[in-house]
Amino acid sequence: MLYLLDTANLANIEKAFDLYPMDGVTTNPTIIAKENIDFIEHILKIRSIIGQDAMIHVQVLGSTAVEMIEEANNLLDKIGGNLYIKIPVTSQGIKAMKHLHNAGVKITATAVFTALQALVAAKAGADFVAPYVNRSDNISSDGVGMVGEIVDLLKAYNFTTKVLAASFMNVQQVHASMKVGSHAVTLNLDTFENSIRHPLTDSSVDQFVKDWEDIYGKDKTTFNL
Template sequence: MIYMLDTADVNKIRRAYDLYPISGVTTNPTIISKEKSEFIKILKDIREVIGADTMLHVQALGIKAEDIIKEAEYLNKTIGGNLYIKIPVIPEGIKAMKLLKQRGVKITATAIFTADQALMAAMAGADYVAPYVNRIDNISGDGVGVVAEIRELFDIYGLDAKILAASFKNVQQVHNVALAGGHSVTVNPEIMDALLSHPLTDWSIDQFINDWGTVYGKDKLSSDVK
């Protein structure tokens, strides 16, 4: 499983990158706008935290292929590093994917709600496809089921594109996506923390500490005792 963090909050990225096996950061225009700061500065700050080799997924604005391509080239030149350009699965977006793939640009197809959208994006050259799990559920669909269908289609046709499942409300959805064969997930910092959270884990740690402290002293490590 490839874990990515879905935020543009540099402080939260720094914390999660320090603690967890984070392989990348994903953003979108909505996430970026919440930071209320200069767009390029936000991206450069994120790049500084995660380094040049870590994946950074940034969405190209525009709904015409030529505008998407212009944005993609600008972002690659300005931000650099291991950058993936997010492009929505609209007809002009698919056109842009085909052309950008020829130029060696890394692509993440986004705003995916059906397996057919993901398949076409992969055939157009997308490296990652991002189905919106919870948003599919919210329209009486089956987000995890769509992930499973995408995985089946990719396996049938031997495609190298990876599923980057997005839009999660809870840990259970992330768990079900993993069982369905999703290659990667992008989650907000709260869900990233929740993936490890369990009251019995906390209880067990407290019990270990209390029992150790009773005999060897509170706050002492094994290297402190003889």
């Protein structure tokens, strides 16, 4: 199970990687644009925070396979480390995936809205496929159902491609995606932190402290008794 942070906000990335067992960061043009900074410089700052081994998924913008391949090679030259090139599942994107896969480039197929799109991307060499859960739900489709279908198809045809479920608005969507076998999820910091919050956990901890202090006082811990 892999947890990735879906953001380009440096403060959130620093917090998440300090506190939690994160496996990487995903970005897209919209997320990068929100930061309004120099693109490569910013990605390199992310790399410096998370280290060389953690994954970074960075998306190309070209509309043709040639443009996508050129962008991918540029990103690989400038960023390095454990880098995945995000490519949309268009016809030109699939062509670019085939070429880059044959060249040994790690690929994440993005903007996936059907299981068949994911299957074709896997056949083209994608290492991850990223189905959009909430965006599917917003058009009266079944985002989590799509994730489950993709997991089942990849397993049925013995692909090593992993499912990176994306586009979440709440913890229930994350939970449901995990239940149907998603290998990885990418989510913002608020949603991740909400996944471990529970009022009974907080009240239990408060009660532990109160019971301890009633006997030993506030100045005593297990280390100075």
